[in-house]
Amino acid sequence: MRGPSITQTATTRDTAPHTRPGVAAAFFDALKTALLVIGLGTPIILIETRQSGAVVTLHLRFGLLAALAGIAFAARLLHLLVIAPWLANRQPLRLAERIPRQFKTWAKRAVIAFVVLYPFIALALAGKGGAIKWIDNFGIQLLIYVMLGWGLNIVVGLAGLLDLGYVAFYAVGAYSSALLATTFGLSFWLCLPLAGILAAFWGILLGFPVLRLRGDYLAIVTLAFGEIIRLVLINWVDFTGGYAGISGIPRPTFFGLPFTAGEDGFAAFFGLQFTPLHRLFFLFYVILALAFLTNYVTIKLRRLPIGRAWEALREDEIACRSLGIDTVTTKLTAFSIGAMFGGFAGAFFAARQGFISPESFIFMESAVILAIVVLGGMGSQVGVAIAAVVMIGGTELLRELDWLKQIFGPSFDPTKYRMLLFGLAMVAMMVWKPRGLISTREPSIVLHERKAISGDLVKEGHG
Amino acid sequence: MAAIRPSTTPLLSVEHLTMRFGGLVAIDGLSFKAERGDITALIGPNGAGKTTVFNCITGFYKPTIGRIALAHSAQMPPHAVERLTESGRRWLDRAKGGLFLLERMPDFEITAKAKIARTFQNIRLFTGMTVLENLIVAQHNALMRASGWSLLGLIGAKSFTKAQAEAIERATFWLDKINLTHRADDPAGDLPYGDQRRLEIARAMCTRPRLLCLDEPAAGLNPRESHDLNSLLRYIRDEHDTAILLIEHDMSVVMEISDHVVVLEHGAKIADGTPDEIKNDPAVIAAYLGVEDEEESAVEAEIAQLQSGRTAEGTP
Structure with missing residues (x-):
């Protein structure tokens, strides 16, 4: 090195x-x-x-x-x-090492408390009318991307496999859950695990032929796979509805209680006044739980032999083989577990929207999720979460900048500059933080003293 | 061979190994044996095909022709290798003595099942992982089983915690042996070159190999480090059930520690014997000094004459 x-x-x-x-x-x-x-x-x-x-x-x-x-x-x-x-x-900013560990744990707790209480905070600050936007666009939307980022982080950040078609698994999850729900009338809670399993299955199916490729070749083939899935969704009209997509996907219920204004609805059962906010609160906590699950499982797996093998694979595949590690199986597990979380997120997405179409699963989505992982610092859970908040929250914030119309005239649309800002952020990143927001690596096992590992030593992987 | 050995099955026997890359013949009908408890050195000029032999033994290359058999037990029934070869299978179970036909096995299986570990000419450590992590990754297969293919590990089962503690214990044992315990939590890429070489050997030993293949372990080491390496390799040979096969250019290492030396030139074996025999072998001297083929017989005669005059102590 x-x-x-x-x-x-x-x-x-x-x-x-x-x-x-x-x-x-x-x-x-x-x-x-x-x-x-x-x-x-x-x-x-x-x-x-x-x-x-x-x-x-x-x-x-x-x-x-x-x-x-x-x-x-x-x-x-x-x-x-x-x-x-x-x-x-200027001395280079070395925040991660200057902040004492105790402060870090308190900051972590504060952030978790804020996220858990977020819908109530939004309700208190923005009132009933304003809270919908804050919970839906900034809360639920953002958490979907955090979850997708964490899912892809397993594949790209830990195992070092550059996957440009991650949105395919998101699409498999969304469509399988939507089709299962509309065709067989299965409930959301049954569709969710099934969608995850199906996405993981597709991950393995794609992985088998593809994982012998490395680096650029792997990236191109995964990109093609993402496009194939999208084109099948568009063209297999009998099955997927083509461009029209699938509508009327049943909304998730609270242990069988639908979030409707009717007699047997959630509000009536608990004696509350009906408001659409109930469903949003519920969806927010569902995706929060899913995101926490993704994070928990990833952190756990990183400290298990399989996670260490992923990281070793990213560092040096040949050395892995010389130590008796079956690299094909190891890559497949990373691919399928990442795909499974993508599938969960897809199932949630379908249930939240009630309608899905191929438009939601374009290559741009893969690129955004990959950008979140790269910006966050490959392999860092916290970095990925911050990057998702900055990138998705940032683009949502652009919609809030309507007052700029008073300066630039009524035809000015700040959201049009989304990609420009995206590009600028990427360039800034390359200059100042080439290894992502959080570039240090936490060791997965410690003998005496926990020390962060400089990103300069950690490899990005090449396939 | 100077020492006459009892007729047991050797640990590793390479027979008629040939490796062609297109029109290039890298190894040409090479046969040699490595015995249990021996340090066998594979030497030869640059480009002789030593690393190719290593890559064939460890499964990174599939040989064009030839058989590479590894027997865990010295008491193999007669013709066991032939019977296994004819059966078309890749190995006999450990219960039946543990016999492996390496040319039929993929690389990771050779380490996992036949218990051969290797190091590389250009060090291949996991530089972004700590020294300890490097040694734990080497125990992957045992830990995977203990973690119930991650399912038991996810719920934090006791059997896994115990297995992991044992793995750490094994890692610290080897860290003590290579004097790196104080750097256990530092990234491997931060270690000085000599320490990285020793760590790679320790990592290979953590897979509990029967045969340890070292590709130029002394390259780039200073005399002191080279001396330490010698004692480490002797320790491995004497205290563990591990034989060593090594490629080396540093003759002070080869002559001092090896029990058996095989000399390659242009992919073929030109000498095979104890270090003393090799030192005095005219063909080896010719190969190392670079004599033209036509002159070789003349040089050989000259060497023979010199040897009859005095006890040769020349270095090849």
Whole structure:
């Protein structure tokens, strides 16, 4: 390994001392940047075509280009004179090691308490009308992605198998539970485990031919598998309903009590006034329990021989084989357990929406889930949860920015900038935290003293 | 062979091993034996095919031709190997003496069932895992059984906790042997080179092998570390039921510790015997000094003449 060790990282991060460049040099550098912006911007920003009827006219937007060049100039100057020297002199942030362990456990408890009480907090702060959005979009939606992130973390983060088609298992879970519920009238609580088992089964089925491939090849084949599943869902109209999807999926009930306004509903049974919030509260706690289950099982498995074998597989497959580990079975278990949690999440998704269609299982979903795992720090449960909150919560927050319309005009739609912000976050990540938000690895077994392992030593796996 | 051994089944017998890569013949009809309780060294110039032999024995390559048999018990019924070969099966159970035809087995099974462990020329530790974790992963198969293929482990069954404690005990035993106990919780990638070499040997030993295959264990070690390695290997041979097969270029290691040396050149065996015999073998000297084929007979004659004059103490 060429990476520096834990003890060295703090001192050897920047090899050459960064000296402040001369103002004149910085000025010329910034000027070059501005010229570059003008050169690149001339075809794509300066010239605008406007079509009116059959006539296309050219408009030259000198003002806009000049403004952009000016911004680039100022930003470059600021970077060279202020930000770069500051970054060079700053000690790298090593939060994970500075925070005492005791504080960490208290913080963990506080976060768990907040999550458990979240629907009540939302209700108290936003009132009955506002709470729906906060519980549904920010609570349930987010927890689905946290769960998917944790599920994929087993495959990508622990076993080091790059899976670009994880959404396929999410789709298998959703469709199998929806079909079982609508065709055979099975209840949600029966569909949930069945969907998990079926997704795991598909994980094994896909895994057998695919797991002999490594790295890029594995990624491409899993990507193709995700697309195949989606195309089958679209084209096998008799079975899946095609583009129309499946609607009328029965909603989950509270031990047989439906969340309806009727006589035999949940509200009437407990003598409460009917409100749609009851169902949301219930769904929130169901997905919270599922997410906790995923987390608990993953943490447990990591400390069992199978989890250690996954991580060893990520580190060095050949060494694993030389130690008598059956790599095919080990990869298959990682693949199928990850798929099973994807299937659970899919079954929950189907029951929550009441309607599913292939639109929900596009490649973009796989990419988002993978981005959550990579941003969070591969293998870190906490990192994945934080990344899911930031990425999914962040895009949901964009919807809240309606007041920006007053500045940019009524046609401004902040959610359109979702992918731009996504990309920026990724680039920022590559620059400052290339191994994810939480890059250190916790050892799974300890003899004397628990020490975090620097991400520089941990490998990403290659298949 | 100088020492005459009783006619028992050898631990490892390689017969007519041939390995071709396309048109290239890496090993050409190689046969040799490794006995129980011996340190057998496989030496030869670069490119002689030593590592290819290792890869065939440990299942990383499938030999083109040849049989590699490993017998756990020294008292095999006569013709047991032939009968097993004809039966088309891969091994005989441990109850029947434990006989394995390695050329028929995949790599991980060779370690798991036939009990052969190996190290690599370029160290292959799990660098992002701690020293202790490396040694625990090596005991994967035993721990998997104890954890009921993870089901018993998930509910925290006592049998698994006990098995894990035993695994840690075995790991600390080997950590003591290689003087790394104080670094048990450090990542393996943080260790100095010499410690990584020793840790890889300890990790291989944690699989409880009958035969330990070491691919250049002394490469890159300083004389002191090399000396420590010698005593570690002698300890393994003397105190455990483990024979050692090693590839080595460092002749101070080979000549000092091995009981039996096999010399390869261009994929074929050119000498086989005790270290003293090998030291004086003209073919070996020619191979190591790099003599043209035509001159070889002349050199051999010269060497023979020299040897008759004085007791040769030359290093090959």
